[in-house]
Amino acid sequence: MQIRDLPYPDPGVPDVRSGPRFLYWLGRNQLGGQLKSLSWGLLHQCGVAGLPLGVGLAVQAVVDRSGSGLAFAGALIALLGVAVALGDTMLHRTAVTNWITAAARVQQLLARRTAELGSALTRRVAAGEVVAVSTGDVEKIGWFVEALSRFAAAALTLVIVCVGLLVYQPALGIVVAIGVPVLALAVLPLLPKATRRADAQREKAGKATELASDTVAGLRVLRGIGGEELFLGRYRSASQEVRRAAVRSARMWALISAIQVLLPGLLLIAVVLYGAKLTVDGRITVGELVTVYSAVTLLLYPLRHFEEIAMAYSFSRPSAKRAARVLSLERTAYATGEDDGATGEDGPTGEDGATASAAPAVPSGDLYDPASGLLAPAGRFTAVVCGDPDLAGRLAEHLGGHATSDAGPQADTDSGTGAGTAEAPPSALLGGVALDDLPLITAREAVLVQDKDPVLLSGTLAELLDVPASGMVAAADALDAAQCEDVLAALAQASADRTDDPMRTRITERGRSLSGGQRQRLALARSLVTDPPVLVLDEPTSAVDSHTEARVAAGVKRLRTGRTTVVFASSPLVLDQADRVVLVHEGEVAAVGTHRELLHTDPRYRAVVTRETDAEDAARSGVTRAMEKAVPVREEIEESA
Template identity: 60%
Template sequence: MRLRDLPHPDPGEPDTRSGPRFLLWLFRRQLRGQTKALCWGTLHMGAVACLPVVVGAAVQAAVESSAAGLVRAGLLLACLGLVMAVADTMLHRSAVTNWITAAARVQQLLARHTARLGAVLTRRVAAGEVVKVSTGDVEKIGWLVESASRFSAAVVVTGAVCAGLVLHEPRLGLIVVLGIVAVMLTVFPLVPAATRRADRERARSGRAAELASDTVAGLRVLRGIGGEELFLGRYRRASDELRVASVHTARMWSLIDALQVAVPGTLLLVVVWQGHRLAADGAITPGGLVTVYGAVLFLLFPLRLFQEGAMAWAFSRPAARRAVRVLSMRRGDTTGGDGVPEPSGPPALHDPLTGLTAPAGRLTAVVHGDADGAEGPAARLGGRPPDEDEGSASPSVEIDGHPASELPRAVVRATVLVQDKDPVLLSGTLAELLDVPASGRVDAATALAAASCSDVLDSLAHTSPEAARDPLLGRITERGRSLSGGQRQRLALARSLLADPPVLVLDEPTSAVDAHTEARIGAALRELRAGRTTVVLTSSPLLLEHADRVVLLLDGRVAAEGTHHDLWRDVPGYRAVVGRDTGADPSDPAADRTAVRSESLHVEENA
């Protein structure tokens, strides 16, 4: 494959049964490129291996005072030089193409599978490990693919040279073969130990990357609670462990390097001593002796390629294992659906597991008795199929009476949009943030106004000169770290409102917003989403009072449903959850709640 053809139209379905099987699958997908690199590598190394023969012939011609022999040797050397130059260039080109092609294939596989998994991925794999797989591990896998052709060519040419030495001069040839075997027996048994040390280094590297990622993501919070020194100490310890593991790995590879110099050097001394005896006895010509010496020196070159191949395997094996761990994750069967009608209009949602029903075209608020368990219903209502953490027997949520697991994935994604409790904002302009698939019914200005983003636009105008003439040109930093938690939350809400999906599920959309802003958002949300199915998971009276219907979940099941005021008056459990046992007056549920949230969340909003 040519680099101009990247990315791959279809990266294929990988074999994820194990790391070696994945690497074998990757090689099979590029057999043509590997064969081309092997041919060029064999030609290049074969030309290099022929140099001692031509040099030996030149020496013998000089000894015999043969001008014609010297001319022939000179012409052969020129031809070999030309072949070596062309073959080496093409080998490098082919090998690097294999590297980039393999790395691009793995990156496409990871990107595609990450999109399939969605939020499931971060619940099973640490963020630092995901970053490690998609960056450093991809490079290591590509290195193995790139070095495989040179390693294979080295094996072929080394075998041919050893066979030629045995045929040319049996006694010296057998010494060389025994020396090569000695190198293998002294060096390659150390490779498993080097691999284990490399594994420990990779594990500590992933841990340090994970810790650094988590620390940077929570830096604002750490500064607020004075926890910077604690996490700095943790990172220092993780960094020291990584340094120690790296030193241990380097020591092993240094030992392998030393052996690869000492053993072949000893072999060369033995060959020189034996060759001198044979030349003194007249058993070998001077040209033949030079040929043997040159062949031994040449064999040091493929031995270095053997070491490179061993290192590439040692580093790529754990990398492939981590990649397979991500690629083998499944979130359930979401591909079926032949003959299942797509939902038309605002559909209704029903969760058989909890008994929760969200009527079509209505604003339904869900109050969860367990705040930590609120994430489960939000993910389920988004059509996420059950995974092994929940048990395969859990029924799928139903969209207009059809299980989401039986609907095509594209239909579910186009129908239901879930805004997580901690939404992610990518870096770029505000226009790029709001450039999402949308129905066209809601424009950007309306969505921003409904989410009360006027102060966000002012903030972006102060930090981005371009935003002074057009607010949509304001730049947002990575993950929106230049904004407060409430501002990030409201921008994410504006993005969801702009998308205007048939079903919108909001998980605590105003948890970091002050009470006055929350009240405005509640009223605007009810007006803007009129005629659309909307589910809001919240315990805030300022949002609950705008809902058409409120559902209380206790112990994972529907315990009561009705309007906010009716539930407050008739259901003590509802008052306990929504009022947080504050003793608020049932006749005015929002009054005390508003005061408490106005005081506490206003501080968080401006943190």
């Protein structure tokens, strides 16, 4: 894989059983690139290691006054210089390619997992940890993959040089052959402690990143309550902990570096003293002494790669562990029972009698949740009322299929036992077809879920609305149904190119330049443009005023005529537009009817819709207030229509 060929058509299925296994999987998938880098590394380092031989031959030729010997030594040094230059250039090229392609593979895997998990990701992993994995951890993993081939080349070079010295000059070669392994292994006892300190530093850095991410995300709220200084103090304290951990880790690595400078120096002194004695005794020539001395001096270069690979592994191992943890998260495929939704008056019906074993085509029909008993008839506008907003969010996500468990089957690292998980609820059914049994992309084509906090990506309004769609709903119609006139006017006024075209105006990241209600309505317009067979909206008008809310509800109903729409809401203005209202109490359907019917007949419904905590108060005043609020606005809408 070359950089120009990125991204990968398929990044593969990673081994996420542990951090080291994930690193091994990455290296195995880059075997070709690693072998190329290893080959160029051997050429480069063997060229460097061969220079002492040329220098020794040149010195001996001068001593012997041999012109031909000097010419041969010069030619050999020139050839080795070309090998060093070529090997170093290509080694750098291939090693950096390995780094970038490994990092790109990890980023693609993370992006794919994030897309699959959706909003459930941040419920199972802190947002700061996800940010740390996708930025700093990816870089450290790439560093280890890049350093691996250079380390292998250095290790082979050491073996080749030691064997060569034993053949060239056995008396000094035996000293080098014994001393070099001692130098390479001398720092091993210090590595576990250095690794623990590096792990502690990475953990504290991850927590500080998480704290910073959460603080930035909630900065507007913090300013509203005057809590900036409190959280700045917390981040300042966390950053100081990171600094102290980094200093402790750096001290250990400095000690390792000092040892790798001291011990080779001692070996060099021993070689010089012993070689000088052998030269005086006439057992070796001056040229041989210069050759061995130069070889030992240049061995310090490949020995440095032992320190680098130790550092790279120590820093990448916790990074790979975090990446493997994120990549190991999976959506739970909920199998439905044989009788789920198959019987009962409120059971789901498919237009063509499709079942969960049907081909992966987009199904159609009634949307049914066997766990709660919620039924959304095909082509109808169904409103769902839940007293618990969190329950409403989970139910909305479950209706979209491929829902995730909040606590997946994670191992309990403290006790060494697997943590038990609750039995998964059965899959939602669309036309009798279990959504969890469909490929994820098919389930997403069938049911679109917009949560209560939708995200607007940066770009122009035209780019925001340029989403996969049926083509049956124009952007202008969707914007009109979502009551975005004031949003368009504001964007036109802020147009940078003075064309007054709101579709060409850029929207800042997450739509921060817009109000909460404007962001909510633009997100709704984007969902309406998509025009899915089933649209599930979770509190789509919670941030808009009552007058706009009523118009949005009417616009959505008008635009979605003949399409299945499910809206989770508790506003009478929205509920009054629904064809069918379902009350979900403690996770199960408690009542079904129209908004006005349920106001008169169900105290629990009145308590939720009218915000009354006492059912008797709701019976006395809730109906009157709800009707007074809903009827005039509805009459105005009908008159304008």
